[in-house]
Ligand SMILES: Nc1ncnc2c1ncn2[C@@H]1O[C@H](COP(=O)(O)OP(=O)(O)O)[C@@H](O)[C@H]1O
Ligand SMILES: C[C@@](O)(CCOP(=O)(O)O)CC(=O)O
Protein backbone atom coordinates (compact mmCIF):
# COMPACT_ATOMS: atom_id res chain seq x y z
CA UNK A 1 0.00 0.00 0.00
CA UNK A 2 1.34 3.39 -0.95
CA UNK A 3 0.16 6.99 -0.84
CA UNK A 4 1.78 10.15 -2.20
CA UNK A 5 0.92 13.59 -0.78
CA UNK A 6 2.07 17.05 -1.80
CA UNK A 7 1.88 20.48 -0.16
CA UNK A 8 2.92 23.87 -1.55
CA UNK A 9 5.37 26.50 -0.35
CA UNK A 10 4.34 30.12 0.12
CA UNK A 11 5.26 33.76 -0.08
CA UNK A 12 4.31 36.25 2.61
CA UNK A 13 3.18 39.47 0.92
CA UNK A 14 3.00 41.36 4.18
CA UNK A 15 3.29 40.79 7.92
CA UNK A 16 5.98 38.16 8.60
CA UNK A 17 7.34 38.19 12.17
CA UNK A 18 4.69 40.71 13.29
CA UNK A 19 2.14 37.91 12.73
CA UNK A 20 3.85 35.93 15.51
CA UNK A 21 2.96 38.86 17.81
CA UNK A 22 -0.70 39.06 16.77
CA UNK A 23 -0.57 41.34 13.69
CA UNK A 24 -2.42 40.63 10.45
CA UNK A 25 -0.42 39.06 7.60
CA UNK A 26 -1.22 38.17 3.98
CA UNK A 27 0.25 35.09 2.28
CA UNK A 28 -0.13 33.18 -0.95
CA UNK A 29 0.77 29.61 -1.83
CA UNK A 30 3.16 29.10 -4.76
CA UNK A 31 3.35 26.26 -7.24
CA UNK A 32 6.48 24.67 -5.80
CA UNK A 33 5.72 21.58 -3.74
CA UNK A 34 7.13 19.13 -1.21
CA UNK A 35 6.14 15.51 -1.92
CA UNK A 36 5.90 12.69 0.61
CA UNK A 37 5.41 9.01 -0.27
CA UNK A 38 4.36 6.61 2.48
CA UNK A 39 4.71 2.87 1.94
CA UNK A 40 3.95 0.02 4.35
CA UNK A 41 5.91 -3.23 3.89
CA UNK A 42 4.09 -6.50 3.34
CA UNK A 43 4.71 -9.40 5.82
CA UNK A 44 6.81 -11.04 3.08
CA UNK A 45 9.24 -8.07 3.20
CA UNK A 46 10.10 -9.00 6.77
CA UNK A 47 11.02 -5.39 7.46
CA UNK A 48 10.63 -4.10 11.00
CA UNK A 49 12.07 -0.62 10.58
CA UNK A 50 10.90 2.95 10.02
CA UNK A 51 12.85 4.48 7.16
CA UNK A 52 13.05 8.11 6.07
CA UNK A 53 14.61 8.86 2.68
CA UNK A 54 15.44 12.49 1.93
CA UNK A 55 15.99 12.16 -1.80
CA UNK A 56 17.24 15.69 -2.51
CA UNK A 57 19.81 15.39 0.28
CA UNK A 58 20.81 11.85 -0.75
CA UNK A 59 20.28 10.77 2.87
CA UNK A 60 18.47 7.80 4.37
CA UNK A 61 17.68 7.23 8.04
CA UNK A 62 16.44 4.01 9.58
CA UNK A 63 15.24 3.08 13.09
CA UNK A 64 14.21 -0.37 14.35
CA UNK A 65 10.54 -0.07 15.38
CA UNK A 66 11.44 -1.55 18.79
CA UNK A 67 13.86 1.37 19.36
CA UNK A 68 11.17 3.98 18.54
CA UNK A 69 8.69 2.17 20.79
CA UNK A 70 11.21 2.20 23.64
CA UNK A 71 12.02 5.91 23.17
CA UNK A 72 8.43 7.11 22.75
CA UNK A 73 6.62 4.60 24.97
CA UNK A 74 4.68 7.45 26.65
CA UNK A 75 2.72 7.92 23.40
CA UNK A 76 0.61 4.78 23.76
CA UNK A 77 -2.11 4.17 21.16
CA UNK A 78 -2.05 6.82 18.40
CA UNK A 79 -4.95 9.25 18.31
CA UNK A 80 -4.99 10.86 14.84
CA UNK A 81 -8.14 12.86 15.54
CA UNK A 82 -6.51 14.83 18.38
CA UNK A 83 -3.37 16.77 17.44
CA UNK A 84 -0.92 16.74 20.35
CA UNK A 85 2.14 18.86 21.17
CA UNK A 86 5.51 17.23 21.61
CA UNK A 87 6.33 17.31 25.34
CA UNK A 88 9.80 18.29 26.57
CA UNK A 89 10.40 14.65 27.56
CA UNK A 90 9.35 13.34 24.11
CA UNK A 91 11.51 16.02 22.46
CA UNK A 92 14.53 14.73 24.40
CA UNK A 93 13.81 11.15 23.28
CA UNK A 94 13.39 12.30 19.67
CA UNK A 95 16.67 14.26 19.86
CA UNK A 96 18.38 11.00 20.93
CA UNK A 97 16.76 9.09 18.02
CA UNK A 98 17.99 11.76 15.58
CA UNK A 99 21.47 11.88 17.10
CA UNK A 100 21.88 8.11 16.61
CA UNK A 101 21.62 8.70 12.84
CA UNK A 102 24.87 10.71 12.71
CA UNK A 103 23.63 13.36 10.29
CA UNK A 104 26.70 14.84 8.53
CA UNK A 105 27.65 18.12 10.24
CA UNK A 106 27.11 20.16 7.06
CA UNK A 107 23.50 18.91 7.00
CA UNK A 108 22.72 19.38 10.68
CA UNK A 109 20.00 21.89 9.77
CA UNK A 110 17.90 18.84 8.78
CA UNK A 111 17.68 17.62 12.39
CA UNK A 112 14.57 19.71 13.17
CA UNK A 113 12.77 18.42 10.05
CA UNK A 114 13.65 14.80 10.95
CA UNK A 115 12.41 15.41 14.51
CA UNK A 116 9.09 16.78 13.21
CA UNK A 117 8.80 13.66 11.01
CA UNK A 118 9.32 11.32 13.99
CA UNK A 119 6.77 13.15 16.12
CA UNK A 120 4.10 13.24 13.42
CA UNK A 121 4.65 9.62 12.37
CA UNK A 122 4.60 8.14 15.88
CA UNK A 123 1.63 10.29 16.93
CA UNK A 124 -0.54 9.54 13.88
CA UNK A 125 0.58 6.08 12.75
CA UNK A 126 2.07 4.70 15.97
CA UNK A 127 4.78 2.06 15.84
CA UNK A 128 4.28 0.50 12.39
CA UNK A 129 7.14 -0.26 10.03
CA UNK A 130 7.10 1.98 6.95
CA UNK A 131 9.21 3.76 4.37
CA UNK A 132 8.70 7.50 3.89
CA UNK A 133 10.29 9.25 0.92
CA UNK A 134 10.56 13.06 0.75
CA UNK A 135 11.39 15.19 -2.29
CA UNK A 136 10.98 18.93 -2.60
CA UNK A 137 10.99 21.63 -5.24
CA UNK A 138 11.47 24.24 -2.52
CA UNK A 139 14.83 25.63 -1.41
CA UNK A 140 15.24 24.81 2.30
CA UNK A 141 15.63 27.65 4.80
CA UNK A 142 14.98 30.41 2.24
CA UNK A 143 11.68 31.90 3.40
CA UNK A 144 9.45 29.94 1.02
CA UNK A 145 7.97 27.81 3.79
CA UNK A 146 9.70 24.46 3.20
CA UNK A 147 9.28 23.58 6.90
CA UNK A 148 5.51 24.06 6.72
CA UNK A 149 5.24 22.28 3.36
CA UNK A 150 7.00 19.17 4.70
CA UNK A 151 4.85 19.18 7.86
CA UNK A 152 1.64 19.48 5.81
CA UNK A 153 2.69 16.81 3.28
CA UNK A 154 3.80 14.40 6.06
CA UNK A 155 0.59 14.94 8.04
CA UNK A 156 -1.51 14.49 4.90
CA UNK A 157 0.20 11.20 4.00
CA UNK A 158 -0.04 9.85 7.55
CA UNK A 159 -3.66 10.95 8.05
CA UNK A 160 -4.76 9.54 4.72
CA UNK A 161 -4.34 6.05 6.20
CA UNK A 162 -6.37 6.94 9.26
CA UNK A 163 -10.08 6.11 9.63
CA UNK A 164 -10.91 9.59 10.87
CA UNK A 165 -10.26 11.21 7.49
CA UNK A 166 -12.27 11.43 4.28
CA UNK A 167 -10.35 12.04 1.05
CA UNK A 168 -12.47 12.05 -2.01
CA UNK A 169 -12.36 15.38 -3.80
CA UNK A 170 -10.55 15.53 -7.09
CA UNK A 171 -8.17 18.48 -7.42
CA UNK A 172 -5.91 18.83 -10.47
CA UNK A 173 -5.61 15.06 -10.70
CA UNK A 174 -4.92 14.71 -6.95
CA UNK A 175 -7.40 13.56 -4.32
CA UNK A 176 -8.04 16.39 -1.86
CA UNK A 177 -9.04 16.45 1.79
CA UNK A 178 -12.63 17.54 2.36
CA UNK A 179 -12.94 21.05 3.84
CA UNK A 180 -13.85 19.77 7.30
CA UNK A 181 -10.72 17.55 7.34
CA UNK A 182 -8.37 20.39 6.43
CA UNK A 183 -8.58 21.81 9.94
CA UNK A 184 -7.34 18.51 11.44
CA UNK A 185 -4.52 18.32 8.89
CA UNK A 186 -3.57 21.94 9.57
CA UNK A 187 -3.48 21.40 13.33
CA UNK A 188 -1.17 18.39 13.00
CA UNK A 189 1.10 20.31 10.62
CA UNK A 190 1.22 23.15 13.17
CA UNK A 191 2.51 20.68 15.78
CA UNK A 192 5.32 19.72 13.39
CA UNK A 193 6.04 23.36 12.54
CA UNK A 194 6.39 24.07 16.29
CA UNK A 195 9.26 21.58 16.41
CA UNK A 196 11.07 23.41 13.55
CA UNK A 197 10.22 27.05 14.38
CA UNK A 198 9.88 27.08 18.15
CA UNK A 199 7.09 29.68 18.13
CA UNK A 200 5.33 29.69 14.74
CA UNK A 201 2.34 31.91 14.08
CA UNK A 202 0.71 29.14 12.03
CA UNK A 203 0.46 31.21 8.84
CA UNK A 204 2.82 28.98 6.82
CA UNK A 205 1.14 25.66 7.60
CA UNK A 206 -2.29 27.29 7.11
CA UNK A 207 -1.57 28.67 3.64
CA UNK A 208 0.14 25.40 2.67
CA UNK A 209 -2.92 23.43 3.85
CA UNK A 210 -5.63 25.62 2.30
CA UNK A 211 -3.75 26.94 -0.76
CA UNK A 212 -4.53 30.16 -2.67
CA UNK A 213 -4.34 33.40 -0.67
CA UNK A 214 -5.07 33.96 2.99
CA UNK A 215 -5.25 36.76 5.50
CA UNK A 216 -4.16 35.52 8.92
CA UNK A 217 -4.28 36.99 12.42
CA UNK A 218 -3.87 35.36 15.84
CA UNK A 219 -4.49 31.86 14.50
CA UNK A 220 -7.57 32.93 12.51
CA UNK A 221 -7.70 32.39 8.79
CA UNK A 222 -9.66 34.35 6.18
CA UNK A 223 -9.46 32.91 2.69
CA UNK A 224 -9.18 35.76 0.19
CA UNK A 225 -9.50 36.07 -3.56
CA UNK A 226 -7.25 38.43 -5.47
CA UNK A 227 -8.81 40.62 -8.12
CA UNK A 228 -5.41 41.93 -9.22
CA UNK A 229 -3.10 40.07 -11.63
CA UNK A 230 -0.13 40.39 -9.23
CA UNK A 231 3.26 39.26 -10.57
CA UNK A 232 6.09 38.79 -8.06
CA UNK A 233 9.71 38.13 -8.87
CA UNK A 234 11.35 35.93 -6.22
CA UNK A 235 15.11 36.41 -5.78
CA UNK A 236 16.94 33.90 -3.62
CA UNK A 237 19.97 35.55 -1.99
CA UNK A 238 21.19 32.00 -1.22
CA UNK A 239 22.26 33.26 2.21
CA UNK A 240 21.23 30.51 4.61
CA UNK A 241 19.50 31.29 7.90
CA UNK A 242 17.33 29.71 10.51
CA UNK A 243 13.73 30.80 11.10
CA UNK A 244 13.73 29.69 14.75
CA UNK A 245 16.70 31.94 15.62
CA UNK A 246 15.28 34.94 13.73
CA UNK A 247 11.83 34.61 15.36
CA UNK A 248 13.49 34.35 18.78
CA UNK A 249 15.59 37.47 17.98
CA UNK A 250 12.47 39.55 17.27
CA UNK A 251 10.84 38.33 20.50
CA UNK A 252 13.96 39.33 22.47
CA UNK A 253 13.94 42.78 20.86
CA UNK A 254 10.28 43.23 21.75
CA UNK A 255 11.04 42.29 25.36
CA UNK A 256 13.80 44.93 25.43
CA UNK A 257 11.65 47.64 23.78
CA UNK A 258 8.01 46.65 24.31
CA UNK A 259 6.46 50.07 23.57
CA UNK A 260 8.44 50.78 20.41
CA UNK A 261 7.94 47.26 19.07
CA UNK A 262 4.20 47.44 19.72
CA UNK A 263 4.04 50.46 17.42
CA UNK A 264 6.02 48.52 14.81
CA UNK A 265 3.66 45.52 15.04
CA UNK A 266 0.59 47.78 14.89
CA UNK A 267 1.96 49.55 11.80
CA UNK A 268 2.46 46.16 10.12
CA UNK A 269 -1.12 45.21 11.04
CA UNK A 270 -2.43 48.33 9.24
CA UNK A 271 -0.22 47.67 6.21
CA UNK A 272 -1.46 44.08 5.86
CA UNK A 273 -5.11 45.09 6.20
CA UNK A 274 -4.71 47.81 3.55
CA UNK A 275 -2.88 45.40 1.23
CA UNK A 276 -5.62 42.82 1.64
CA UNK A 277 -8.31 45.40 0.85
CA UNK A 278 -6.52 46.57 -2.31
CA UNK A 279 -5.93 43.02 -3.54
CA UNK A 280 -9.59 42.13 -3.08
CA UNK A 281 -11.05 45.39 -4.42
CA UNK A 282 -13.23 44.82 -7.49
CA UNK A 283 -11.85 45.40 -10.99
CA UNK A 284 -13.20 48.62 -12.43
CA UNK A 285 -13.66 50.46 -9.11
CA UNK A 286 -12.29 53.98 -8.56
CA UNK A 287 -8.62 52.96 -8.91
CA UNK A 288 -6.87 51.69 -12.03
CA UNK A 289 -4.60 48.61 -11.86
CA UNK A 290 -1.56 50.92 -12.04
CA UNK A 291 -2.78 53.03 -9.12
CA UNK A 292 -3.38 49.88 -7.07
CA UNK A 293 0.10 48.58 -7.91
CA UNK A 294 1.62 51.91 -6.84
CA UNK A 295 -0.14 51.62 -3.47
CA UNK A 296 1.09 48.03 -3.05
CA UNK A 297 4.65 49.11 -3.88
CA UNK A 298 4.50 51.77 -1.17
CA UNK A 299 3.09 49.27 1.35
CA UNK A 300 5.88 46.79 0.49
CA UNK A 301 8.51 49.50 1.05
CA UNK A 302 6.97 50.44 4.41
CA UNK A 303 6.77 46.78 5.46
CA UNK A 304 10.43 46.28 4.52
CA UNK A 305 11.40 49.35 6.60
CA UNK A 306 9.59 47.89 9.61
CA UNK A 307 11.26 44.49 9.07
CA UNK A 308 14.59 46.32 9.12
CA UNK A 309 13.63 47.86 12.46
CA UNK A 310 12.81 44.37 13.76
CA UNK A 311 16.42 43.43 12.92
CA UNK A 312 15.70 40.76 10.31
CA UNK A 313 17.08 42.30 7.12
CA UNK A 314 20.54 41.39 5.83
CA UNK A 315 23.24 42.89 3.61
CA UNK A 316 22.31 40.44 0.83
CA UNK A 317 18.67 41.57 1.02
CA UNK A 318 19.71 45.24 0.94
CA UNK A 319 21.73 44.54 -2.23
CA UNK A 320 18.63 43.14 -3.95
CA UNK A 321 16.58 46.15 -2.75
CA UNK A 322 19.16 48.61 -4.13
CA UNK A 323 19.40 46.74 -7.43
CA UNK A 324 15.65 46.61 -8.05
CA UNK A 325 15.25 50.24 -6.97
CA UNK A 326 17.54 51.24 -9.87
CA UNK A 327 14.70 50.00 -12.09
CA UNK A 328 12.10 51.75 -9.88
CA UNK A 329 10.85 48.39 -8.61
CA UNK A 330 9.75 47.89 -5.00
CA UNK A 331 10.95 44.88 -3.01
CA UNK A 332 10.70 43.37 0.44
CA UNK A 333 12.07 40.27 2.12
CA UNK A 334 9.67 37.36 2.46
CA UNK A 335 9.60 34.79 5.28
CA UNK A 336 11.98 35.06 8.19
CA UNK A 337 14.63 37.23 6.44
CA UNK A 338 18.29 37.24 7.56
CA UNK A 339 19.06 36.16 3.95
CA UNK A 340 16.65 33.92 2.07
CA UNK A 341 14.24 35.27 -0.56
CA UNK A 342 13.19 38.76 -1.62
CA UNK A 343 9.93 39.66 -3.41
CA UNK A 344 9.81 42.29 -6.14
CA UNK A 345 6.50 43.47 -7.58
CA UNK A 346 6.57 43.41 -11.37
CA UNK A 347 3.93 45.95 -12.42
CA UNK A 348 1.83 45.09 -15.43
CA UNK A 349 3.26 48.09 -17.35
CA UNK A 350 6.73 46.49 -17.01
CA UNK A 351 5.40 43.28 -18.48
CA UNK A 352 3.92 45.30 -21.33
CA UNK A 353 7.29 47.01 -21.79
CA UNK A 354 9.07 43.62 -21.96
CA UNK A 355 6.50 42.30 -24.42
CA UNK A 356 7.00 45.38 -26.62
CA UNK A 357 10.77 44.78 -26.56
CA UNK A 358 10.34 41.14 -27.52
CA UNK A 359 7.97 42.03 -30.34
CA UNK A 360 10.18 44.89 -31.56
CA UNK A 361 13.05 42.37 -31.87
CA UNK A 362 10.85 40.14 -33.98
CA UNK A 363 9.98 43.12 -36.14
CA UNK A 364 13.63 44.10 -36.68
CA UNK A 365 14.84 40.63 -37.56
N1 LIG B 1 12.44 18.44 2.27
C1 LIG B 1 12.90 18.51 3.51
N2 LIG B 1 13.59 17.50 4.05
C2 LIG B 1 14.05 17.58 5.32
N3 LIG B 1 13.88 18.64 6.14
C3 LIG B 1 13.19 19.68 5.65
C4 LIG B 1 12.67 19.67 4.31
N4 LIG B 1 12.03 20.83 4.12
C5 LIG B 1 12.17 21.55 5.27
N5 LIG B 1 12.86 20.86 6.19
C6 LIG B 1 13.21 21.34 7.55
O1 LIG B 1 12.82 22.69 7.66
C7 LIG B 1 13.97 23.54 7.87
C8 LIG B 1 13.81 24.85 7.14
O2 LIG B 1 12.79 25.57 7.76
P1 LIG B 1 12.88 27.12 8.02
O3 LIG B 1 14.15 27.50 8.69
O4 LIG B 1 11.63 27.47 8.70
O5 LIG B 1 12.90 27.76 6.54
P2 LIG B 1 11.79 27.70 5.41
O6 LIG B 1 10.55 27.19 6.03
O7 LIG B 1 11.64 29.12 4.95
O8 LIG B 1 12.33 26.86 4.31
C9 LIG B 1 15.14 22.72 7.34
O9 LIG B 1 16.36 23.13 7.95
C10 LIG B 1 14.74 21.29 7.74
O10 LIG B 1 14.99 21.03 9.09
C1 LIG C 1 8.86 34.75 10.36
C2 LIG C 1 7.54 34.02 10.16
O1 LIG C 1 6.50 35.00 10.17
C3 LIG C 1 7.49 33.30 8.81
C4 LIG C 1 8.62 32.33 8.62
O2 LIG C 1 8.59 31.78 7.32
P1 LIG C 1 9.80 30.86 6.78
O3 LIG C 1 9.95 29.72 7.71
O4 LIG C 1 11.04 31.70 6.77
O5 LIG C 1 9.38 30.43 5.41
C5 LIG C 1 7.35 33.06 11.32
C6 LIG C 1 5.91 32.55 11.51
O6 LIG C 1 4.96 33.29 11.17
O7 LIG C 1 5.75 31.45 12.02
Ligand SMILES: [Mg+2]
Pocket residue numbers: 145146147148197204243
Ligand atom coordinates in the same frame (compact mmCIF):
# COMPACT_ATOMS: atom_id res chain seq x y z
MG1 LIG D 1 9.71 27.68 7.92
